[in-house]
Amino acid sequence: MIRPTRTKSSLINTNKKLSFVFNGKKYEGFQGDTLASALLANDVKLIARSFKYHRPRGIFTSGSHEPNALVEIIHDDYNEPNSKATTVELYEGLVAKSQNCWPSLKYDFMSINDKFSKFIGAGFYYKTFMWPSFFWEKVYEPVIRKAAGLGKLSKNKNNKNSEKGFLYCDLLIIGSGLSGLISAYIAGLSGIKVILVEEDYVFGGSLNNEVFKISNMSPQAWVHSILKEIRKLSNVRCIENTSVIGMFDHGVFGAIQKLKEGKIEQIFWKIMSKKALLCSGSLERLIPFQNNDLPGIMLSGSIRSYLNRWGVNNFDKILLFTNNDDTYLTALDLISNGINLIGVVDTRDNPRIFDPKIKVFKSSQVVNARGKLYLKGVDIVNKEGELTHLKCDYLGISGGWNPNIHLSSHTGVRPEWNEKIYAFVAGKKNVSTHLKAAGSANGKFSLNECILDAEKQVLEILSDLKIKPKKYSLPKIKEQSFEIDPFWFVKIGSQRKWVDLQNDVTVKDIEMAYAENFRTVEHLKRYTTLGMGTDQGKTSNVTGLAILASLSNKSIPDVGTTVFRPPYVPLSIEALVGSSIGKNFKPTRLTPTHNWARDYGASFTETGLWLRAEWYSQKNENHWRMSVDREVNSVRNSVGFCDVSTLGKIDIQGKDALEFVNKVYCNGFAKLPVGKVRYGLMLREDGIVMDDGTTARMSENHFIMTTTTVNAESVYRHLEFCHQCLWPEMDVHLISTTDAWAQIAIAGPNSRKIISKMVDKQFDVSNKNFPFMACKELTICGGVLARLFRISFSGELAYELSIPTQYASSLASHLMEIGKEENIIPYGTEALGVMRIEKGHAAGAELNGTISALNLNMGKMVSNKKDSIGMVLSKREGLNTSDGLRLVGLKPLKANNQLISGSHLFNSSDKITPKNDLGYITSSCYSPTLKSYIALGFLKNGCNRHGDKIKISNPILGKEDFAEVCNPIFVDTNGEKLRA
Amino acid sequence: MIIDHPLLGPRDASEFIYLGDASLLNRPNWDEENSEDNFYKYLYLRENVAGMHKELWFHQQGDRSWLVISRNTITHEIFKVELATEFKKNMEKFND
Incomplete structure (x- = not known):
């Protein structure tokens, strides 16, 4: 049934209808609705099934503390699980479905769990799925995973993007209710840089749920007028749709902003703020009694917000159950909207009389809810123990209010108990002076107290920042005080009383945990899962602690509380990743000759952040080995050049x-x-x-x-x-100076000819005047500054030429030009690697963080006649055993058998066991010079084993082969070519 | 985290690289009799402090200063940030 009208509210535009689909059925709502308010207005009460027992569940709250109404939002390209119906703003064409139910929400197969609830209470998994151990992986886990869990990922890529941003301010104000707006106004007028963040898609916080007068205006009109004043100030930035998810060290906050339109779906803000004010209000808590989880049972304050903010008025036959005064505001608003309020069940003996029209059941408790899929009625018991049955469709409950202090404990500060409001407030022993709480979040539950507290906190912050406030005026509200008696849970009745609706934790579970000696708060939480999940126990935590306190005959502050951890609301990993994904994960560095190499047909390989030319394929080369072999042969026989600027x-x-x-x-x-x-x-x-x-x-x-x-x-x-x-x-x-100087290796027997053609005439590069290991600053090509080094990685007569980076591409073209006669070629990293293996030079694969100088046969290089980093400890016994690893060369007995890096070395007759392991292969390649595969590796006592036949085993690939151990220097052992 | 660099002012911790205990500044002499033992202690033995800790950070994405930071390892509160060069000079003065 679609209601023709809603109660008038300035936050709902009844002229703008929006159609949406829930579980395959089409409904209509209005602009300004959340999915939850639209569903309620359409009399849809059953929204989801619970996590463990698959109990029917409805909408319980009106905000981000919602434990029950989790749905999947279906987008064109992906699904968004675990969306709270209470925070999803309705849009035209929204499609949502219930999660955690099969085959349908109404007939959920897994609700059979509910029948066996006696057997699967707290700790059931821990006790039951113990053995046989292999059953866990094969049987238990897959079954449990299918049955439990919240929502499913569609595993499709979201085509919208996430971004990251940074914001800086003097004061961050979290929440834009009464205290937040007043704080932003006073702070903004003073001229400091302020950021006001609101989680909701409208500013105003709980003021949007109320109908009293502020300075003779409706709360919504007052919000509008003060926001207008605030927005005139260029030093204040107001951001809605943004949840502050965490407070981190030194005034760093994380916040996630959801965007409605455009290609960017969400922005993760890192906000650096000198000071922060927590104006996040307070959250109502429930009262556990038998079957208190039935759809139709909601928080009293949430009913008020659906009525006043969203104009939802189809709460026929409604009853309220409370221990505090706030519920009477809900009662008054229901009556003035002509709704059939049966009465208020109040646990207190002498509650204040707000309106004689409200029927109050004093000193009474709701002890049971009746109904299967929806609430049909309740049983109440008075002081004398008389039981009365009342029919009702809705029940609003309130066990009091908890200041919403989640963020205040993110840096490890424990909340403190306040005996006046029976709730925890932000810890005062806050080592970080960055965050204060104000207003309702600071335990001030009357509106005038909130106004004064916000003023006080802001003035203190301004004084800390050494800023003088400008003149401002504060609004006036007709006073209403707040009174509460502690009442935590109904003791009557043996059926299940729900404490944590999201995790299906009951009073009985807490009792069982206590009986089994899980008696500290942290143990209780882990054993029962109380306070976990997407809502982090925002409606249930304190109630759970109170039950534990009553079981152990302690006071609540003596039982203590857990600290909250970020994030305040769930956020996707994607939001944290932002655009740092795929190719944008790391920067890509290009070598100075990159464009030249690309045009010359190079293919590229990643080395760290760099892209380097790996080889240059020529016509008729259809395999990379053809290119690499040709490049090696060209260098060994004539001359080639390679960009080594990345060194x-x-x-x-x-x-x-x-x-x-x-x-x-x-x-x-x-x-x-x-x-x-x-x-x-x-x-x-x-x-x-x-x-x-x-x-x-x-x-x-x-x-x-x-x-x-x-x-x-x-x-x-x-x-x-x-x-x-x-x-x-x-x-x-x-x-x-890595980026400032390009470095080009020019190698091969003809390299001197090439160098001679390039350097300016006054410089002599003859072997006599510029011998092996010489270096010189000179000029080339008629005046270009250059540094020439006669060093060789390839083992050939070779030079490395350094020039300012901007000349590198021209130099490459110039080399091709002047080297025509010698058939000069460019060579890539693969040929470079082949030649260094042939020459036995250690590189990254050998310098693997476990290798000493002695392992590289360079033990004698370590001078013990001077102080140098590592000298003293390189002499320790363990690094100097005579049979330790030594760098060796390896040649397969059959030249065409590839040796595989990572393979291990064994004596020919030994079994392949870790005990017999003699070392491993680090680098291998095909050597066109030797016309054989070759490798470098580390072998125990390797220097004394040249000529031995050795077994090579690669158990991962299931391969075994034999090779001959040899000198790691395969070519030009005496270094004659280098010095030629 | 925000690190108040003595030359550059407050900078985000993501610009820095952490090394560890500032006792790494006290490198032993190489040419003493028990130098091997001293180096072993210098390199491997650390106090695992719950509370005030002096530690080395490098401003990699910045001015390449090595800093000695006095940080409470429980609360992450930072009390002092000094250039390692200055710290070392003062340390030597103190030792003299």
Whole structure:
């Protein structure tokens, strides 16, 4: 049945109808509705099935604390599970369905769990699914997963985007109810930068649920007028539809903003604020009694908000059950709307009389709710123990109000008990001075108290910030005080009384946990799941603690409370990821010759953040090996060039630069002359190899160090550590010049010819005047500044040429031009890798963080005549055993058998067991020079085993092979080519 | 977290890289009799402090300063942020 009208409300536009679909049926609502208010107005009471027992459940609240009404919102391309019907703003064409039920909401197969509830109380899983252990994975878990859980992911990609943003302010105000608006107004007038955040899609907080007068205006009109004033202030930013999800250290807050239109669906804001004011109001709590989870039973204040804000007036035959005064506001509003209010069941002996028209059942309790899928009636018991049955369709309950202090404990501050309002308030021992609570969130439950408290808190904040407030005026409200008697749960009755509706936790479960000695708050929570789930026990936590307190004969503050953790409301991982996804996950760095290489047909490979040319396919090459073999052969026979700019370059200058370099490398640098380069091995302080590279002495006090590509950042950080933290007295200056200088390796027997054609005439690069390991700053191509190093990674006669980055592409073209005669070619990282394996040079695969200098056959390089990082600990016994791992070369007995990196090494006759393991392969390739597969690896006692036959096992691939151990330097063992 | 850099003012912690206990500033001498033992202690043995802790952070996405930060490991409150170079100089003065 669709109601013809709703009660008039300024927040509902009855001229704008919106149609929507719920569980396959079409309904109509109005602009301003939530899905929940529209469903209620359409008399849809049954919304969902509960998590564990699959009990029928309806709408319980009117906000983000909703435990029951979780639905799946169906979008064109994906489904959004666990959406709270109470916070989803209705839009034209919305499609939603119930979750956690099969085959239908009304006839849910799994509700059979409810019949067996006696057997599956708290701790059931822990006790039952214990053994046989293999049953867990095969049987129990799949069955439980199917039966339990909240909602399902559609696993489709959401085509809308999430973004991340940063905001800065002096004061962040969380919540735009009475206290929030007044705070924003006073703070805004003072001129400080204010951000006012509202979770709802309209500002005003609980004022939107009320009909009393503020300064002779309706609350909604007052909200409108003060917002207008606030929005005139350019220093205040008001954001709706945004939930602050967490408070983090030092005034950093996270907030998630949902956008209605456009391609961006949500923005995750990181808000840095000097101060923050929590004006998040308070949340009503329930009273457990038998069957208090039936659809039709709602929080009293939520009924008021559906009535006043959304004009929902089809609450026929309604009863209220309370221990406090607030419920009478609901009663008054129901009566004035002509709704059939049966009465108010009040646990108190002498509640205040608000209106003689309200029938009050004093000193009474609702002890049972009747009905199967919906509420049909209740049983009440008075002080004398007389039982009365009352028919009703709706029951509004209120066990009091809890200040909404979730955020205040995110940094570990425990809430404190307030005996006046029977609720927890934000802990005062707040080490972080960033957050204060104000108004209702601070335990002030009358409106005038809220106004005064907001004023007080803001003035204190302004005084902390040393800002003088400007003149302002405060609204006036006819006073109403708030009184409450503690009443936590109905003791009468043996059937289930629900405490946590979302997790199906009953009073009995808490009693059982207590009986089984799970008596601390934290244990209780984990054993019963009280307060977990998407609502984090916002309506149930304090009630659960009160029950525990009553069981243990302690006061609630003595029982203590758990602290809340972020997030305040659930948010998708996508929201946190933002646009940092796929290719945008990490930045991509391009080499200086990238565009040239791309045009020349290179394919690229990722090395760290870099994209590097891996090989250059030529016509007729239909396999990468053809390209790589050709490139290697060209270099070994004539000349080729390769962009090695990705190597880290660190410029080291200063009077103590030489001493510094000598201390960070384990080998000697003290005698390195100007104009010479030396290979350097860098150790970690624990004696393990950190990195290697070359360092050139360009002048007396100027050195250029290179690092491996992957360690460029960490080596630089390490050098800064050595300088700033260990030897600050040294006169040394470090700067990374990796991006400033392009570096091109030119290698092959004809490389000198190419270099000679390039360098300007006054520079002599003959073997005599520019021998192996020489370096020089010079000019090329008629005046371009360059640095030339005669170093070789390939084992050939080779140079590395450094030029300012912007010339790199031109240099590549120029090399192709002047090298025509020598058939110069560009080569990629794969050919580079093949040649370094052939030459036995260690690289990333060998420097794996467990390898010492001795393992690399470089033990003698570690000088013990000087202080250097790692020297002392490299000498420890465990790193110096004579049968330790040594770098060796490996050649398969059959040249065409590929050796696989990661395979392990064994004696030919030994069984493949961890005990017999002798080492492993680190790098392997096909060597076109040797016309065989080859590999490098570490082998125990490897130096003494050259010539031995050894078994290679790869149990993962199920492969076994044999290889001959050899010198890791496969080509030009004596280094004659380098010096040619 | 926000780190109040002595030269650059308040900066987001995501710009920094954490290393660990500031006792790493006290590197032992290499040429003493029991240097191996001293280095072992220097590198591997740490106090696991619940409370005030001096620790090293590097401003990687910034000015490349190494900082000594005095932080309460329970509350994350930061009491002092100093340049490691300054800290080291004062430390040496103190030791003299």
